[in-house]
Amino acid sequence: MSLKNSLFECEGVSLSLGGRRILTNVSIDVNPGEIVGLVGPNGAGKTSLFEVLCGRYISEAGLVKLDGSDITKESFFKRARIGLARTYQSPVTPGSLTVGETFRAARKAFRPYLSVHDAEWAARLANLKVHWDTPAAALGAFDRRKLLISCLMMRNPKVILMDEPASGLINAEIDELDLIIRRIVDEYAIGVIMIEHRLELLSAVADRVVVLDLGEVIAKGSPETVFVDPKVHAAYFEDAHA
Numbered sequence: 001m002s003l004k005n006s007l008f009e010c011e012g013v014s015l016s017l018g019g020r021r022i023l024t025n026v027s028i029d030v031n032p033g034e035i036v037g038l039v040g041p042n043g044a045g046k047t048s049l050f051e052v053l054c055g056r057y058i059s060e061a062g063l064v065k066l067d068g069s070d071i072t073k074e075s076f077f078k079r080a081r082i083g084l085a086r087t088y089q090s091p092v093t094p095g096s097l098t099v100g101e102t103f104r105a106a107r108k109a110f111r112p113y114l115s116v117h118d119a120e121w122a123a124r125l126a127n128l129k130v131h132w133d134t135p136a137a138a139l140g141a142f143d144r145r146k147l148l149i150s151c152l153m154m155r156n157p158k159v160i161l162m163d164e165p166a167s168g169l170i171n172a173e174i175d176e177l178d179l180i181i182r183r184i185v186d187e188y189a190i191g192v193i194m195i196e197h198r199l200e201l202l203s204a205v206a207d208r209v210v211v212l213d214l215g216e217v218i219a220k221g222s223p224e225t226v227f228v229d230p231k232v233h234a235a236y237f238e239d240a241h242a
Contacts, residue, residue, distance in 0.1 A: 006065075007032050007191045008084070008159040013052055013062035015045075015215075022048045023059070023215045030159065030191035035181065037202040037223065038195045040212035041235060046195045049212070050161050053193070054086050055079045067158060081110060083158035089167050089195075091144035093136035099147060100132035106151035114154055122150035126180055141168040145177070153184065159191045160184075166198040178204050199227065211235070 009029035015022045023045045030036045038046050051057040053064060055076040064072045071079055094102055103119035128146040130139060136147060145165060152160060165181070166174050182205055184190055196202050202209060202223055209226040211219040213235035219226050226232055 032189040037206035037209040044212040045215040085152040085157035086161040089164040
């Protein structure tokens with residue numbers, strides 16, 4: 001099986017859990033400085049695909065590559081160290097740590113250890129404007145997302161997998177998130193694959209969209225093309241409306 005030369009990619013990924021087929025022959029890729037949206041109805045396999053991409057699940061078939069290297073069998077932790085980052089739908093922050101202590105934990109998570117200046121730079125990048133002695137768990141949802149993005153950016157990731165980053169945000173916050181993500185991608189040539197149900201965010205930031213239904217890819221292309229595809233409407237929009 002031969003993969004084209006993308007920054008991060010999987011090809012032919014299949015996965016079964018508990019005897020049930022979750023993913024079938026799924027391929028997705030992202031290039032430097034590109035945002036790829038991943039959409040589909042509930043149960044389509046989007047989060048399961050992220051689990052394969054980040055190394056928490058090992059697929060029964062297919063390949064995963066980062067920057068030209070086969071990482072199909074590499075652990076979650078190894079993938080994090082070589083440039084793969086991930087955010088989750090719920091922005092959970094350490095309940096017992098302040099913002100400053102959370103940054104320190106991220107700076108000291110693994111070598112090379114980073115300085116407080118790296119944390120300050122990352123906070124500015126994510127437009128995080130809070131006192132560092134504030135309990136991290138006391139932050140609002142958007143500031144918790146900014147804190148987590150800041151912690152990831154300190155490590156100069158090559159790729160970020162974002163799971164519903166707009167979940168729980170109001171429209172003004174989504175607009176700001178749009179600018180933060182686009183700046184990260186444009187200025188640092190990071191590839192982003194984003195699961196998102198807020199289609200206004202994907203329409204604003206995504207370069208390409210991949211649609212999953214029942215564990216299979218049913219459409220790929222630009223947002224303006226994919227979002228009017230009859231197959232996508234039948235599988236996704238009508239399901240969401242129901």
